[in-house]
Amino acid sequence: YTHLLFSRQFSDSAGYVGFANLPNQVHRKSVKKGFEFTLMVVGESGLGKSTLINSLFLTDLYPERYIPGAAEKIERTVQIEASTVEIEERGVKLRLTVVDTPGYGDAINSQDCFKTIIQYIDNQFERYLHDESGLNRRHIIDNRVHCCFYFISPFGHGLKPLDVEFMKALHGKVNIVPVIAKADTLTLKERERLKRRVLDEISEHGIRIYQLPDADSDEDEEFKEQTRVLKASLIPTFIPFAVIGSNQLIEVKGKKIRGRLYPWGVVEVENPEHNDFLKLRTMLVTHMQDLQEVTQDLHYENFRSERLKRTGK
Amino acid sequence: AGPVESKNEAAMSELVPEPRQKPVVPMKPMGINANLLGYIGIDTIIEQMRKKTMKTGFDFNIMVVGQSGLGKSTLVNTLFKSQVSRKSSGWNREEKIPKTVEIKAIGHVIEEGGVKMKLTVIDTPGFGDQINNENCWEPIEKYINEQYEKFLKEEVNIARKKRIPDTRVHCCLYFISPTGHSLRPLDLEFMKHLSKVVNIIPVIAKADTMTLEEKTEFKQRVRKELEVNGIEFYPQKEFDEDLEDKTENDKIRESMPFAVVGSDKEYQVNGKRVLGRKTPWGIIEVENLTHCEFALLRDFVIRTHLQDLKEVTHNIHYETYRAKRLNDNGGLPPMTVETEENHESNL
Numbered sequence: 001y002t003h004l005l006f007s008r009q010f011s012d013s014a015g016y017v018g019f020a021n022l023p024n025q026v027h028r029k030s031v032k033k034g035f036e037f038t039l040m041v042v043g044e045s046g047l048g049k050s051t052l053i054n055s056l057f058l059t060d061l062y063p064e065r066y067i068p069g070a071a072e073k074i075e076r077t078v079q080i081e082a083s084t085v086e087i088e089e090r091g092v093k094l095r096l097t098v099v100d101t102p103g104y105g106d107a108i109n110s111q112d113c114f115k116t117i118i119q120y121i122d123n124q125f126e127r128y129l130h131d132e133s134g135l136n137r138r139h140i141i142d143n144r145v146h147c148c149f150y151f152i153s154p155f156g157h158g159l160k161p162l163d164v165e166f167m168k169a170l171h172g173k174v175n176i177v178p179v180i181a182k183a184d185t186l187t188l189k190e191r192e193r194l195k196r197r198v199l200d201e202i203s204e205h206g207i208r209i210y211q212l213p214d215a216d217s218d219e220d221e222e223f224k225e226q227t228r229v230l231k232a233s234l235i236p237t238f239i240p241f242a243v244i245g246s247n248q249l250i251e252v253k254g255k256k257i258r259g260r261l262y263p264w265g266v267v268e269v270e271n272p273e274h275n276d277f278l279k280l281r282t283m284l285v286t287h288m289q290d291l292q293e294v295t296q297d298l299h300y301e302n303f304r305s306e307r308l309k310r311t312g313k
Numbered sequence: 314a315g316p317v318e319s320k321n322e323a324a325m326s327e328l329v330p331e332p333r334q335k336p337v338v339p340m341k342p343m344g345i346n347a348n349l350l351g352y353i354g355i356d357t358i359i360e361q362m363r364k365k366t367m368k369t370g371f372d373f374n375i376m377v378v379g380q381s382g383l384g385k386s387t388l389v390n391t392l393f394k395s396q397v398s399r400k401s402s403g404w405n406r407e408e409k410i411p412k413t414v415e416i417k418a419i420g421h422v423i424e425e426g427g428v429k430m431k432l433t434v435i436d437t438p439g440f441g442d443q444i445n446n447e448n449c450w451e452p453i454e455k456y457i458n459e460q461y462e463k464f465l466k467e468e469v470n471i472a473r474k475k476r477i478p479d480t481r482v483h484c485c486l487y488f489i490s491p492t493g494h495s496l497r498p499l500d501l502e503f504m505k506h507l508s509k510v511v512n513i514i515p516v517i518a519k520a521d522t523m524t525l526e527e528k529t530e531f532k533q534r535v536r537k538e539l540e541v542n543g544i545e546f547y548p549q550k551e552f553d554e555d556l557e558d559k560t561e562n563d564k565i566r567e568s569m570p571f572a573v574v575g576s577d578k579e580y581q582v583n584g585k586r587v588l589g590r591k592t593p594w595g596i597i598e599v600e601n602l603t604h605c606e607f608a609l610l611r612d613f614v615i616r617t618h619l620q621d622l623k624e625v626t627h628n629i630h631y632e633t634y635r636a637k638r639l640n641d642n643g644g645l646p647p648m649t650v651e652t653e654e655n656h657e658s659n660l
Contacts, residue, residue, distance in 0.1 A: 019430050288358050
């Protein structure tokens with residue numbers, strides 16, 4: 001009489017209940033829903049931010065880019081521009097929003113240039129708090145900034161005063177990942193020196209950058225697909241990531257790769273010996289979940305409790 | 314303090330104008346020259362979520378309701394292949410039936426395949442056992458709402474916990490007596506009231522007292538009665554998310570209520586150890602689909618719909634409760650900084 005309703009794919013060893021299948025159930029629902037992620041990029045004009053974003057996600061987010069001249073820049077204040085791209089890979093859908101901040105650091109007097117950025121981040125928190133406190137919570141959209149790439153110029157001797165001020169103002173509101181831009185202007189030795197300098201200054205000023213959760217050493221994942229074998233536990237040792245981006249494809253040994261062609265050679269974006277691009281991308285992609293969690297559990301909750309204390313009885 | 318909504322509205326108009334939103338850009342298709350490095354790795358987020366689920370473990374709260382002696386405790390033990398019910402917590406079978414409905418929650422942590430589950434079994438001794446059973450579902454409804462209230466209080470707290478402890482009832486197994494005739498008035502009343510606040514899964518208890526034909530007829534009759542009385546049991550039609558869900562759930566709904574048999578005793582059958590009941594005329598194997606539908610119930614509740622039971626509880630039943638509370642109070646409970654002492658009195 002019995003028509004089997006379920007394909008009996010579950011092992012029925014004695015004592016097996018089957019709730020170990022829960023992660024698969026959660027997975028199935030998440031894949032159906034898709035994911036949302038918001039990444040902010042901050043840094044002076046001309047540090048290669050847009051190029052890097054295009055390289056990271058293999059897309060052209062800025063097709064008709066207009067680059068203003070210096071005279072125009074004098075008038076400009078910091079803008080906030082958000083672009084959304086939908087990426088699907090192996091059945092997983094990601095709705096990625098990149099928030100750009102053109103004008104940052106351009107003005108002669110950059111005193112207030114991060115006020116707009118802070119307001120934007122707070123605005124997203126405010127909106128989420130409002131939605132979360134509302135009656136209908138079925139379709140809350142999470143536009144909170146989950147991660148901020150902060151671009152450090154390779155031309156200086158470390159952090160600039162503006163860099164320090166920005167990071168101090170924002171480290172309690174967003175996960176900051178410092179990135180050394182245009183790394184092809186530095187030799188490997190110069191890079192190491194700069195990285196060390198930057199890290200010293202970060203610690204000197206009590207700046208809290210995003211901490212990667214410890215990879216349990218016995219479950220140390222190896223990321224083979226994207227890079228030569230890279231251990232999860234080693235990724236933190238490369239921060240700040242020294243990166244290069246490129247929108248151009250160059251032919252090297254019969255293959256077309258993203259790179260920059262110089263008279264003295266070709267810099268390959270996705271070559272781990274040339275720069276940390278792949279490590280940055282691996283880190284971002286494998287920590288999306290954690291970045292969202294820290295945003296929710298730390299930055300948002302701080303905002304929320306401050307906000308509620310202010311409006312309370 | 315007035316309702317939070319209006320304050321937020323005012324604040325938002327002072328904020329920066331909407332950022333310039335560009336139209337959504339679909340990802341450019343990969344060129345013919347794209348090599349392996351054209352892979353970004355977005356799908357690893359699934360692995361991250363899986364790791365997180367395994368690390369944090371999860372709560373699951375299951376309530377059993379039905380008259381004494383219908384095998385509730387035994388069935389729960391069978392479901393989780395562990396001694397997790399009242400039966401195994403020093404409860405004496407000879408104990409007198411309580412005069413009112415009692416709510417007894419027993420918690421256990423069980424682990425399987427690296428996944429930790431904090432299972433709470435909520436038993437309701439005394440339900441339906443009195444001479445006058447009027448309103449005997451009230452203590453149960455009260456308990457369920459109390460758990461929603463507890464969760465809500467924590468959620469609106471200023472300094473709230475990262476993971477709010479979840480004591481809400483995710484699933485209520487309602488045991489129908491295998492009379493072979495129809496549902497009893499008490500069954501209808503209970504399910505009418507409670508199907509609006511909790512996921513109810515009706516089961517036909519002690520199904521080994523019916524033959525195959527009796528079983529089929531009884532199930533059909535019960536299903537008809539539930540339909541006629543507008544009782545939506547889990548999985549509710551209105552919450553099917555898409556066609557895939559609807560197809561899968563339609564099949565399940567058509568075979569419910571499952572006719573089950575429970576046992577925590579093992580016997581040897583054809584060289585295997587099986588859970589069963591030994592009678593002079595044969596051994597009833599609990600996990601044998603030709604004997605009863607226990608395995609279907611187990612697969613349904615635990616192996617395929619466990620997460621969904623929690624989600625429907627959180628996204629639908631809890632939200633309904635919350636919305637009612639918001640409307641009743643004219644706003645959320647005041648969100649002052651709550652000390653341990655005044656926590657209770659604020660509501």
